[in-house]
Amino acid sequence: MNESKIILKKSLGEWFNMMTAGGYRVVGPVGQDGQIDFEPVTSPDAVRFDHVQTNNSGKWVMFPRYEAMMRFRLSGKEVQAGEIPPQAPPTVLFGAHPCDAASLATLNAVFTWDSSDAYFEPKLANTTIIGLSCTKGDSYCFCTSVGGGPGDTRGSDVLLTPLDGEKFLAEILTEKGKSVVGLAPQLFSAADGTSKEAALAKIPARFNHRDVTAKLPSLFPKEDVWKEQSLRCLGCGACAYVCPTCSCFDIQDERDRYTGVRIRCWDSCGFGLFTLHASNHNPRHKQSERWRQRVMHKFSYQPERLNVLGCVGCGRCSRSCPVDMNLGEHVAALAEIKV
Amino acid sequence: MNELQQTAKDLLEKNAVAVVIGYGMGSEPSLRRAVFVRKPDQAPQLIFDESCRQNLAFYVLKPEVKALGKAAVVARTPTLRTLLQLATENQITDESVVALPVGNGSVQPLTNFAAIEQYLANVPRGFTAQEQQELAAIKSKTLADRWAFWKSELSRCIKCYACRAACPMCYCSKCIVEVNQPQWVPVPSDMLGNLEWNVIRAMHLAGRCISCGSCADACPAHIRIDLLNQLLATEAMQQFGAEPGLSVRKDYALATFKPTDKEEFIR
Amino acid sequence: MAEFEPKVVAFVCNWCTYAGADLTGTSRMKYATNVRMIRLPCTGRIDFMLLLQAFGHGADGIIVSGCHPGDCHYSAGNFHARRRWMLFRELLDFAGIDLRRVHFSWVSAAEGAKWAELVNDVVNQVRALGPYDEFPKRLNRQSLEQLCSVEVGR
Ligand code: SF4
Ligand code: SF4
Ligand code: SF4
Numbered sequence: 001m002n003e004s005k006i007i008l009k010k011s012l013g014e015w016f017n018m019m020t021a022g023g024y025r026v027v028g029p030v031g032q033d034g035q036i037d038f039e040p041v042t043s044p045d046a047v048r049f050d051h052v053q054t055n056n057s058g059k060w061v062m063f064p065r066y067e068a069m070m071r072f073r074l075s076g077k078e079v080q081a082g083e084i085p086p087q088a089p090p091t092v093l094f095g096a097h098p099c100d101a102a103s104l105a106t107l108n109a110v111f112t113w114d115s116s117d118a119y120f121e122p123k124l125a126n127t128t129i130i131g132l133s134c135t136k137g138d139s140y141c142f143c144t145s146v147g148g149g150p151g152d153t154r155g156s157d158v159l160l161t162p163l164d165g166e167k168f169l170a171e172i173l174t175e176k177g178k179s180v181v182g183l184a185p186q187l188f189s190a191a192d193g194t195s196k197e198a199a200l201a202k203i204p205a206r207f208n209h210r211d212v213t214a215k216l217p218s219l220f221p222k223e224d225v226w227k228e229q230s231l232r233c234l235g236c237g238a239c240a241y242v243c244p245t246c247s248c249f250d251i252q253d254e255r256d257r258y259t260g261v262r263i264r265c266w267d268s269c270g271f272g273l274f275t276l277h278a279s280n281h282n283p284r285h286k287q288s289e290r291w292r293q294r295v296m297h298k299f300s301y302q303p304e305r306l307n308v309l310g311c312v313g314c315g316r317c318s319r320s321c322p323v324d325m326n327l328g329e330h331v332a333a334l335a336e337i338k339v
Numbered sequence: 340m341n342e343l344q345q346t347a348k349d350l351l352e353k354n355a356v357a358v359v360i361g362y363g364m365g366s367e368p369s370l371r372r373a374v375f376v377r378k379p380d381q382a383p384q385l386i387f388d389e390s391c392r393q394n395l396a397f398y399v400l401k402p403e404v405k406a407l408g409k410a411a412v413v414a415r416t417p418t419l420r421t422l423l424q425l426a427t428e429n430q431i432t433d434e435s436v437v438a439l440p441v442g443n444g445s446v447q448p449l450t451n452f453a454a455i456e457q458y459l460a461n462v463p464r465g466f467t468a469q470e471q472q473e474l475a476a477i478k479s480k481t482l483a484d485r486w487a488f489w490k491s492e493l494s495r496c497i498k499c500y501a502c503r504a505a506c507p508m509c510y511c512s513k514c515i516v517e518v519n520q521p522q523w524v525p526v527p528s529d530m531l532g533n534l535e536w537n538v539i540r541a542m543h544l545a546g547r548c549i550s551c552g553s554c555a556d557a558c559p560a561h562i563r564i565d566l567l568n569q570l571l572a573t574e575a576m577q578q579f580g581a582e583p584g585l586s587v588r589k590d591y592a593l594a595t596f597k598p599t600d601k602e603e604f605i606r
Numbered sequence: 607m608a609e610f611e612p613k614v615v616a617f618v619c620n621w622c623t624y625a626g627a628d629l630t631g632t633s634r635m636k637y638a639t640n641v642r643m644i645r646l647p648c649t650g651r652i653d654f655m656l657l658l659q660a661f662g663h664g665a666d667g668i669i670v671s672g673c674h675p676g677d678c679h680y681s682a683g684n685f686h687a688r689r690r691w692m693l694f695r696e697l698l699d700f701a702g703i704d705l706r707r708v709h710f711s712w713v714s715a716a717e718g719a720k721w722a723e724l725v726n727d728v729v730n731q732v733r734a735l736g737p738y739d740e741f742p743k744r745l746n747r748q749s750l751e752q753l754c755s756v757e758v759g760r
């Protein structure tokens with residue numbers, strides 16, 4: 001596999017048409033500077049190619065903000081329950097940067113860990129990722145510190161790299177990628193060994209994630225470290241909700257007396273009530289303990305148990321944090337601590 | 340060292356406070372972030388300029404910060420008003436916090452509520468012309484356009500509650516959105532859930548919001564939720580004379596009433 | 607198609623308006639049957655969230671009514687409520703919610719005729735406005751198709 005081709009920017013419109021005609025919902029980064037998000041699109045004209053990163057990740061395609069799973073009705077002493085089948089429309093996630101494409105491995109590891117998640121899996125199976133290499137980054141990006149990079153192909157089915165304003169190098173990486181390219185093969189020409197390297201952004205590495213993962217268990221008991229780092233944290237859900245790999249959810253019933261819908265919706269370990277027990281005991285009573293959980297989960301527990309990092313270095317959490325908690329900076333600081 | 344830094348250093352040296360909550364450099368040259376200065380020689384970290392916007396009064400209530408000991412807080416006008424409003428609502432006691440007023444000449448520590456009241460008496464208040472204009476621009480839209488505007492704004496809400504977390508007046512240890520027996524606010528971040536959440540947030544702050552803008556600054560979706568608060572602040576001011584945070588002795592506008600309150604909308 | 611019959615939810619206090627509505631009935635006065643009454647102790651207890659809940663559960667119009675000023679069973683509940691309504695109305699209007707669907711009134715235990723008139727008038731106004739479809743409904747009020755739409759959860 002792993003075939004490289006060239007596609008002209010002006011041909012993207014036709015490719016989009018073919019994808020739409022082929023029954024795909026195309027989702028891509030759209031919006032104004034400062035508020036760019038993944039939304040359904042019909043034409044590449046609306047799509048942004050020049051942004052560093054979207055505000056929200058595209059994870060909603062596989063893991064929506066909320067999702068109805070079941071509905072029920074009480075009549076007399078009877079309870080009637082009906083499942084709401086998972087919705088998995090064939091979707092092309094267009095223009096996901098390499099960090100976002102890499103995040104699918106983390107989500108997938110969580111949602112298929114001990115049993116397969118009936119709502120996540122079909123969506124992932126029906127999603128094709130047309131990635132977009134990064135030609136620029138900002139000070140929040142740290143993909144290269146967590147095993148990724150601005151031209152990383154992991155997770156993408158096709159990876160586009162802008163070579164100049166006019167054309168893209170298209171690396172066709174998987175069967176799914178072949179299928180979407182196969183919708184309009186005439187738009188793709190031979191690449192003749194063109195390399196993408198020169199076009200890629202330069203993202204300096206800030207820490208070595210293997211060292212961090214190795215060191216974290218011994219940092220766990222150092223309360224002062226976590227307290228100091230989290231003093232200004234507000235305990236909101238912004239960092240987790242914009243994060244492409246955060247996968248925590250809550251299950252709730254939207255109901256009145258007789259009818260109800262069971263949904264799952266995003267949740268965040270930053271919230272004070274996240275681990276509150278019915279007894280009123282909270283194992284993570286302090287914000288510092290919740291911050292530690294966030295870092296440990298991403299850089300220690302997930303690599304150890306699922307063999308995948310819980311962070312792809314997209315920097316969204318830090319761009320969105322109201323109080324400038326900078327994850328890259330904090331992890332780099334942890335890496336510096338002598339234990 | 341400038342006056343702010345010197346004042347902070349003196350307070351720490353004299354052990355008058357254990358921590359100075361202020362602004363320091365953030366991760367980008369344009370960004371400022373809260374810093375918690377506990378040693379006199381760290382005082383030079385403190386800065387103050389136009390980019391320092393967060394309402395630091397929030398930290399006066401944060402348990403982890405409280406645990407550090409008595410605090411001095413670098414305070415813009417809204418922060419000073421927040422302190423008085425928190426006092427009015429019995430959340431902080433007199434002389435438990437030192438305010439370091441900035442942005443208006445000298446940084447004289449204000450060590451009690453009376454001193455803050457006095458200071459605020461001479462500070463201009465009310466909304467700026469630009470803020471009033473933004474509000475008027477929405478009011479002048481048609482009903483359908485207002486609905487469309489908020490529908491589009493609120494569709495971006497992801498219910499992260501950063502607005503609530505950033506607001507120093509949102510201090511309830513259990514917010515109504517977390518009450519689920521019975522459930523008041525729909526949990527999903529759909530249009531209804533987002534509308535109800537933002538309406539309830541605005542209403543619970545009506546007459547109490549001191550218009551610091553921290554909620555809108557915190558919103559990762561850049562929703563203009565501050566306009567909801569501004570509308571209610573303006574109404575509460577015009578109809579009930581509510582000016583929260585100017586005096587510790589004033590009644591909360593919605594906990595009191597006048598028999599003559601306007602009622603032409605009631606038949 | 608049959609003419610649209612609006613659903614109007616009335617939040618009333620126990621001591622005046624509920625008794626007033628009772629009088630309407632015992633006096634055998636006829637009025638629109640579109641109204642569902644919810645009796646609460648006092649207008650001071652009618653949280654503004656209840657109004658939004660009513661719309662979210664499918665109401666097309668709302669009536670809120672209690673004792674005249676000075677007559678509240680708990681002396682001042684209606685005075686407090688009045689202040690909240692003043693602000694709440696401004697907020698609803700600002701948000702683009704049609705105030706012609708939300709009505710406030712004082713109806714005493716002796717005003718059976720006023721209650722009938724009020725309900726008839728509100729029902730007629732709301733009927734003219736049509737169903738409040740643009741107000742979003744709670745998930746448990748939505749059809750399977752709506753719950754399964756690809757827009758859900760974006
Ligand atoms: S933790 Fe932050 S940098 Fe890492 S993947 Fe999540 S949002 Fe991106
Ligand atoms: S790190 Fe920032 S975004 Fe995350 S919970 Fe704390 S304040 Fe909110
Ligand atoms: S509602 Fe917003 S503007 Fe008002 S006090 Fe809270 S954070 Fe400040």
Ligand code: SF4
Nearest residue numbers: 496497499500502558
């Ligand atoms: S901060 Fe913004 S996105 Fe988050 S809950 Fe508040 S309004 Fe919604």
Ligand code: FES
Nearest residue numbers: 619648672673678
């Ligand atoms: S009891 Fe009727 S309004 Fe208070």
